[in-house]
Amino acid sequence: MPESSREYLQCGHYRLAVAGDAARPLVMGILNVTPDSFSDGGQFASLDLALSHAEQMIADGVDIIDIGGESTRPGAPPVSEDEELRRVMPVVFALRDCGKPLSVDTRRPKVMREVLAAGADMINDIEGFRDPDSLAAVSDSDCAICIMHMQGEPQSMQQSPHYDDVVGEVGEWLRERTSRAIAAGIAAERICIDPGYGFGKTAQHNLRLLARQQDLQHATGLPLLVGLSRKSTIGLITGKPVEHRMAGSVAAALLAVTNGASIVRVHDVAETVDALKVWRAVRSAG
Numbered sequence: 001m002p003e004s005s006r007e008y009l010q011c012g013h014y015r016l017a018v019a020g021d022a023a024r025p026l027v028m029g030i031l032n033v034t035p036d037s038f039s040d041g042g043q044f045a046s047l048d049l050a051l052s053h054a055e056q057m058i059a060d061g062v063d064i065i066d067i068g069g070e071s072t073r074p075g076a077p078p079v080s081e082d083e084e085l086r087r088v089m090p091v092v093f094a095l096r097d098c099g100k101p102l103s104v105d106t107r108r109p110k111v112m113r114e115v116l117a118a119g120a121d122m123i124n125d126i127e128g129f130r131d132p133d134s135l136a137a138v139s140d141s142d143c144a145i146c147i148m149h150m151q152g153e154p155q156s157m158q159q160s161p162h163y164d165d166v167v168g169e170v171g172e173w174l175r176e177r178t179s180r181a182i183a184a185g186i187a188a189e190r191i192c193i194d195p196g197y198g199f200g201k202t203a204q205h206n207l208r209l210l211a212r213q214q215d216l217q218h219a220t221g222l223p224l225l226v227g228l229s230r231k232s233t234i235g236l237i238t239g240k241p242v243e244h245r246m247a248g249s250v251a252a253a254l255l256a257v258t259n260g261a262s263i264v265r266v267h268d269v270a271e272t273v274d275a276l277k278v279w280r281a282v283r284s285a286g
Ligand code: 9MG
Pocket: 068, 072, 105, 124, 125, 126, 146, 148, 194, 196, 197, 225, 226, 227, 228, 265
């Protein structure tokens, strides 16, 4: 397992082992409640479908469920705050006693406050808590937060991403954002960091970050959460459209864990859980 200096991630009333003897790589399952979701084509837009998808993920061995009401696909149109709440809140209410930590993927402080009051355990902000009110929205709770790096805005971030030293710059940005979160009263044991694969990065940037992922983890000493599932870099390497990227995504998840990730955010929970069981069996035999 990664050499995070933190052995646990406090996640609401859950304490997740992320390093050390008690830890194993954790699987965060993606539950999109967006009609325009890039990989499920709106399949889980209704509450019933979202709940049966969540039940299936639980049966498949998911560790955290990440609920999102706004598509983060490059160029996706933003949804209004009311629409985001309308999509996400019923799912949080319905799943809050499901026995798994609930994460909500949002960048809006009002949505953060409402989902935490409704029982969510984690806030996953693809903007890394840039909104001036966002740290205040989470500071009074015991939820985990995921601080993700993104260069630019979702609408334009893939137009011309540029870095002189992608690993150094992303690491420095994550370190700086983490310090701000701690200064805002959020305990380090509640924080995980994420390089934000595909968010203002070319395929070369993503591959460089994946190859050097341990450096990011060492930059903060905090657990790493990563998402590569079905992303365009997998499509570029394999030549496959989004609906045929499962094998490439599982391979990327294994590499991410080998290179220090504690949590992998995935669409294909059952396949990733099995692959990680094999990974662990081999690691513990060594
Ligand atoms: C919401 N979302 C889409 N991709 C993501 C990624 O790579 N990491 C995190 N934390 N969230 C993501």
